[in-house]
Amino acid sequence: MVLARQRDAAAARVPRIPEGADPTTLSLTPAEGYLLSRIDGRTSWRDLRQIGGVRPEDVDRCLERWLAEGVVELAAGTDSGQAAPRPTAGAEPPRSPAAGTERAESERIENRPPAAPPTAPLAPAPAAAQPASPALDPGLDLPLPLQEKLIDLSARLEAPYHEILGVPADADRKALKRAYFGLSREFHPDRYFRKQLGPFQTPLERVFRKIVEAYELLSDPTARAEIERSLAAASPQGEPVAAVPDSAAAGPEAAPARPRAPRRPHVFTLAERMRKERKQRAKRLFEAGMAAFAAERWLEAAGGVRLAIAFDPWNAVYKEQFADVQRKAHEESARKLMREAENALDLRDYPAALRAFEEALPYRPGDVALLRRAAQLAVQTGGDLHQAKEWALEAVELEPNDAEGHRLLGQVYQAAGLTANARRELELALQLDPGNVEVRAELRELSGGSSPLRWLGGKR
Amino acid sequence: MSRVIGIDLGTTNSCVAVVDNGQPVVIPNTGGYKTTPSMFALADDGKRLVGHLAKRQAITNASNTVYASKRLIGRRFESAEVRRASELCPYAITEGPNGDPRMLLGEKTFTCAEIAAIILREMKRVAQEYLGEAIREAVITVPAHFNDAQRQSTKDAGKIAGLEVLRIINEPTAAALAYGFGRKNAEETVLVYDLGGGTFDVSILEMGEGVLEVLATAGDTFLGGEDFDRLLVNHLIEQFEASEGIDLRAEPMALQRLKDAAEKAKCDLSGATQTEVNLPFIATGGDGPRHLSVIVTREILERLAADIVDRTMTTVGLCLSDAGLSPDQIDQVILVGGQSRMPLVQERVAEFFGKRPHKGVNPDEVVAIGAAIQAEALLDEDQNMLLLDVTPLSLGIGTYGGHSAKLIERNTTLPVRRAHVFTTTRDNQTAVKIRVLQGESDIAEENDLLGEFILSGIREARKGEPEVEVSFDIDTNGIVSVSARDLSTGREQSITVNATGTLSDDEIQRIIDENDLYEIQVKD
Numbered sequence: 016m017v018l019a020r021q022r023d024a025a026a027a028r029v030p031r032i033p034e035g036a037d038p039t040t041l042s043l044t045p046a047e048g049y050l051l052s053r054i055d056g057r058t059s060w061r062d063l064r065q066i067g068g069v070r071p072e073d074v075d076r077c078l079e080r081w082l083a084e085g086v087v088e089l090a091a092g093t094d095s096g097q098a099a100p101r102p103t104a105g106a107e108p109p110r111s112p113a114a115g116t117e118r119a120e121s122e123r124i125e126n127r128p129p130a131a132p133p134t135a136p137l138a139p140a141p142a143a144a145q146p147a148s149p150a151l152d153p154g155l156d157l158p159l160p161l162q163e164k165l166i167d168l169s170a171r172l173e174a175p176y177h178e179i180l181g182v183p184a185d186a187d188r189k190a191l192k193r194a195y196f197g198l199s200r201e202f203h204p205d206r207y208f209r210k211q212l213g214p215f216q217t218p219l220e221r222v223f224r225k226i227v228e229a230y231e232l233l234s235d236p237t238a239r240a241e242i243e244r245s246l247a248a249a250s251p252q253g254e255p256v257a258a259v260p261d262s263a264a265a266g267p268e269a270a271p272a273r274p275r276a277p278r279r280p281h282v283f284t285l286a287e288r289m290r291k292e293r294k295q296r297a298k299r300l301f302e303a304g305m306a307a308f309a310a311e312r313w314l315e316a317a318g319g320v321r322l323a324i325a326f327d328p329w330n331a332v333y334k335e336q337f338a339d340v341q342r343k344a345h346e347e348s349a350r351k352l353m354r355e356a357e358n359a360l361d362l363r364d365y366p367a368a369l370r371a372f373e374e375a376l377p378y379r380p381g382d383v384a385l386l387r388r389a390a391q392l393a394v395q396t397g398g399d400l401h402q403a404k405e406w407a408l409e410a411v412e413l414e415p416n417d418a419e420g421h422r423l424l425g426q427v428y429q430a431a432g433l434t435a436n437a438r439r440e441l442e443l444a445l446q447l448d449p450g451n452v453e454v455r456a457e458l459r460e461l462s463g464g465s466s467p468l469r470w471l472g473g474k475r
Numbered sequence: 476m477s478r479v480i481g482i483d484l485g486t487t488n489s490c491v492a493v494v495d496n497g498q499p500v501v502i503p504n505t506g507g508y509k510t511t512p513s514m515f516a517l518a519d520d521g522k523r524l525v526g527h528l529a530k531r532q533a534i535t536n537a538s539n540t541v542y543a544s545k546r547l548i549g550r551r552f553e554s555a556e557v558r559r560a561s562e563l564c565p566y567a568i569t570e571g572p573n574g575d576p577r578m579l580l581g582e583k584t585f586t587c588a589e590i591a592a593i594i595l596r597e598m599k600r601v602a603q604e605y606l607g608e609a610i611r612e613a614v615i616t617v618p619a620h621f622n623d624a625q626r627q628s629t630k631d632a633g634k635i636a637g638l639e640v641l642r643i644i645n646e647p648t649a650a651a652l653a654y655g656f657g658r659k660n661a662e663e664t665v666l667v668y669d670l671g672g673g674t675f676d677v678s679i680l681e682m683g684e685g686v687l688e689v690l691a692t693a694g695d696t697f698l699g700g701e702d703f704d705r706l707l708v709n710h711l712i713e714q715f716e717a718s719e720g721i722d723l724r725a726e727p728m729a730l731q732r733l734k735d736a737a738e739k740a741k742c743d744l745s746g747a748t749q750t751e752v753n754l755p756f757i758a759t760g761g762d763g764p765r766h767l768s769v770i771v772t773r774e775i776l777e778r779l780a781a782d783i784v785d786r787t788m789t790t791v792g793l794c795l796s797d798a799g800l801s802p803d804q805i806d807q808v809i810l811v812g813g814q815s816r817m818p819l820v821q822e823r824v825a826e827f828f829g830k831r832p833h834k835g836v837n838p839d840e841v842v843a844i845g846a847a848i849q850a851e852a853l854l855d856e857d858q859n860m861l862l863l864d865v866t867p868l869s870l871g872i873g874t875y876g877g878h879s880a881k882l883i884e885r886n887t888t889l890p891v892r893r894a895h896v897f898t899t900t901r902d903n904q905t906a907v908k909i910r911v912l913q914g915e916s917d918i919a920e921e922n923d924l925l926g927e928f929i930l931s932g933i934r935e936a937r938k939g940e941p942e943v944e945v946s947f948d949i950d951t952n953g954i955v956s957v958s959a960r961d962l963s964t965g966r967e968q969s970i971t972v973n974a975t976g977t978l979s980d981d982e983i984q985r986i987i988d989e990n991d992l993y994e995i996q997v998k999d
Contacts, residue, residue: 196686200861204890205951208641208853220890227888295878295917302876 029090030063030078031056047077054087062167149214156210161201168225169218175246176229184246188234195230202226297327301336308340317344349378353385365396373402386410387423400431411440418448422457429461437461479612479641479854480602481846482595483649484629486545486673486699488813489513490843491598493606494851499656499844502605510839511601513672515593516540517580525597534735537565537727539580541590543701546673548587548632549625552576556697563705565727588628589986592635599638613638614850616842618674619645620694620867622913623925623955630954635986641853643952646671647678648864649845650811651687654836656848659685659859663806668791668824668832669842671812673699675787677794679805685859691797691886692867693790698783700741700814706779707737707771711752714769721758721765729757733767744773745816777819784823791827797886808832813839864889866949873910873919875900882947885915889953894946896962898939906931907943909959930959930968 032054050063050073060078064071081087151162168179177184180194200206202223212219232238304319320340324333356371372389379385386406393403407424414420425440441458445451480502483490488510492501501509506527514529517539524532533540543560550557552570560576561568567579577584595615602610615638617629626643633640647667654665662683669676676694680687711733712723723729736752743750754767795802808824810832815821825831852860865888871881874897882893899907908929914922933941942962949955960967 192681192683192688196684196688199686199688199863200684200859203861203863205853205861224890224892227891231888299874299876299878306876 027059029059030054030087031090033088050077155213157212157215165215165218168222172225176233179225179229191233198226294327297323301333313343313347316340345378349375369398383410383413390423394427394430403427418444422454477608477611479850480610481614481843481850482598483616483843485513485671486543489594489598490840491602492843492847494847499847501840502602504601513594514542515590525593534731537731541566541578543673544587544590547576549628565730588632591632595632595636612641614642614846615640616644616646616649616846619647619676619678619692622868622923626953631983634983644849646842647676650809650841651680652845652848653841654809655682655687665807665809666805667809667811669811670814671699673701675699677791679794679798686861688863689865691794693794702783703741703780704737708733711769715767719765740771744776748773784819788823802828811838811841868913869915870947871912873912877919879912879917879919879922889949889951892948894944897943897945899941900938902938903935905933911957932966933961934963
């Protein structure tokens with residue numbers, strides 16, 4: 016171990032950006048910017064030289080220049096990963112969203128059916144937490160250089176995929192395969208069948224799985240395009256690919272969230288996979304919705320079907336069913352609101368009753384009785400007369416030959432001080448129902464004060 | 476260190492190989508044959524007969540002779556496959572206490588694992604006699620699309636036979652290993668077409684620098700050489716019925732003779748264009764003995780078998796599309812399994828790929844050789860062969876509404892671990908049942924149920940709130956283990972999936988003890 020360290024002492028030095036330095040003031044080429052972005056205070060000079068995308072000699076040239084300029088300083092030589100702290104989640108390079116089942120903790124929330132906001136704070140990832148790197152141990156059945164490599168790779172599991180494979184970012188399929196086969200020969204668990212790996216057992220498995228993941232995703236053109244886009248965007252956190260509307264609330268599902276596991280690249284493209292998953296999800300939601308419908312839980316049913324349409328907007332069956340389900344759900348909502356309104360009336364809470372009427376109206380389009388009750392209540396309790404007029408007007412339009420409608424509209428106008436309008440409506444009401452003494456009285460009241468004598472006089 | 480053997484546990488024949496001084500060799504049995512019939516019989520005097528001995532007496536003892544039991548291993552008694560098999564077999568199949576099929580020989584019932592163990596034990600004996608040393612460990616092959624229960628049962632069989640099974644590997648993969656051995660520098664894409672006695676597999680692999688990566692695999696567990704025999708037997712029965720007016724189907728002894736004759740005729744027709752089936756005294760008519768004598772031409776056989784061969788080519792197409800390849804991207808087609816010797820198969824394959832299949836491997840022995848190479852690759856550091864195999868079947872769990880949520884897609888590289896978070900479907904639900912499914916259907920019922928377990932003690936909460944993380948592991952043997960963890964309580968439960976059809980540890984021990992009564996000791 017000591018030998019290995021001495022041999023590579025120079026290359027093992029770790030460049031880092033000194034505190035207070037502001038590299039954004041530099042003028043850099045994209046390649047230089049890329050290189051700068053790789054300097055994280057953990058990655059050694061040697062490893063930087065092996066990063067794909069920038070030639071090793073360019074890495075040396077840039078680092079030497081930046082050292083001279085004071086943009087970068089060298090930390091004391093260290094076995095990479097051993098002493099260095101783990102990067103915090105926020106500082107991690109963008110992960111491909113299509114990737115990663117391994118470090119599920121950050122995805123748990125997204126992955127689960129979204130109905131429930133997580134109540135318990137997510138425990139900081141017991142399973143996937145990175146244990147401290149094991150110390151080199153010549154007593155193990157694992158050559159020291161490989162131990163070093165494992166430590167190094169374990170610390171860089173979140174690096175861009177091509178760096179995991181140690182190929183340039185633009186490596187072709189053949190180069191990917193070569194790298195993958197080469198790494199498999201080093202890190203496949205079968206190579207250490209019945210071997211004493213001690214604390215390296217878990218890192219070995221983890222590294223191999225990451226290698227497989229990197230190879231599979233980079234071999235899949237669609238996934239690779241995503242990865243390259245997110246690398247280019249270089250935002251600290253890549254936007255998840257699967258922009259599936261995740262607001263499903265009604266799904267009473269043990270629905271697995273869409274499996275975002277990387278799969279064999281050859282079987283489906285990413286887009287096909289996502290389409291398929293959305294369709295499946297839609298189907299589940301729809302079926303849950305229909306089950307609720309059968310159980311007369313109308314609101315839940317409508318929620319399920321609406322979400323199913325959101326996931327699979329081209330499905331005619333869902334849309335067809337939706338009309339029925341929605342009607343039932345509206346009826347249910349209206350019933351609830353009407354009950355609420357009655358309760359409020361009982362308690363003489365008129366504003367609340369009025370609100371409930373108002374809310375129930377959209378669910379009962381064309382309900383003349385409801386419109387009139389709402390308008391009447393507004394007039395009687397000093398509610399919004401403008402609104403009351405709209406309701407009364409609508410009721411009249413729906414039943415133009417009903418005297419009561421015109422009378423109500425007249426009352427609204429009267430309350431609002433629009434006497435001419437009020438008179439017109441009351442007259443219309445009287446025409447439709449000439450025997451209505453109440454309307455006649457109101458009309459008389461309107462034209463000449465409020466004395467009951469007028470009424471008596473009218474009788475003459 | 477004692478040596479590790481590779482065993483191809485076939486439907487009709489088994490084969491054992493070992494790597495000796497860096498060279499794989501097939502071990503012949505005491506009769507000098509390189510393959511041994513996968514047959515077991517209980518003779519009238521209670522003696523147990525295996526291999527050629529069992530086959531030789533099969534005609535006179537048809538109802539107590541088991542063949543092709545591999546078709547039943549790891550299946551459930553009520554499955555369609557078992558029903559079909561029991562219609563065709565001269566021996567009786569009964570239901571075991573775990574819902575598994577068992578074979579009734581004389582007074583005693585045998586599990587499928589037990590029969591497989593008897594054959595494995597025989598192969599172990601063959602190797603021990605040849606090598607003159609005790610053998611304790613083996614790599615055993617299974618058809619690529621064997622599910623978890625079938626693999627478990629095969630592993631159990633190894634245990635019963637007194638072998639530690641280092642690895643269960645897929646037959647076509649083993650064949651590719653044998654092909655790749657000695658071609659470490661070739662970068663090739665190969666397709667293995669494995670038409671064995673009872674199963675059919677296709678695998679596509681990429682190889683280079685001693686690494687073999689399986690791209691895709693597909694198959695049919697109920698299609699193989701036995702089906703060709705059966706078609707020919709039916710043909711012979713019909714011919715006989717037409718000429719003599721006697722139905723031979725009800726005569727176990729006649730059936731066994733017909734089966735042997737059909738198998739022989741089928742093999743003859745791979746070389747000759749016609750052959751004669753002669754079975755004197757096959758039946759007794761009203762006026763004395765009747766003889767069966769029928770000329771069978773290659774043309775007749777090919778007409779009978781055309782559908783089956785077409786079915787295999789459909790599977791080949793499916794596997795290619797899974798691998799995302801076209802036929803011209805395949806550099807080499809390797810034919811494996813005795814039935815692949817049939818000229819019609821070779822023609823169809825050549826037609827499909829536009830090139831002749833590879834001739835360099837022996838279709839009967841190559842799988843065992845591959846198994847021996849894999850054993851060597853695991854144990855010998857200097858052996859630079861590495862296999863990157865895949866899971867042939869998707870793995871998922873049953874969810875609300877009778878669906879299956881896939882967590883691991885088929886053709887995923889092994890070993891693999893996947894975790895997912897699930898939630899409850901009812902308010903205050905405190906337990907969830909995890910049903911582990913293997914298969915390709917989105918409908919839970921259409922997949923194989925590997926097992927189920929209940930995670931209890933979930934904290935009471937509204938539906939959708941609790942978070943249960945279910946993790947799946949498939950190891951390099953293709954064997955599944957599952958664990959579930961309640962993320963809020965940390966409560967964890969794990970199972971090695973034990974399908975209802977497989978044996979418990981106690982049962983395995985009982986069988987081991989029992990079988991030891993029949994074991995002969997190798998004299999050192």
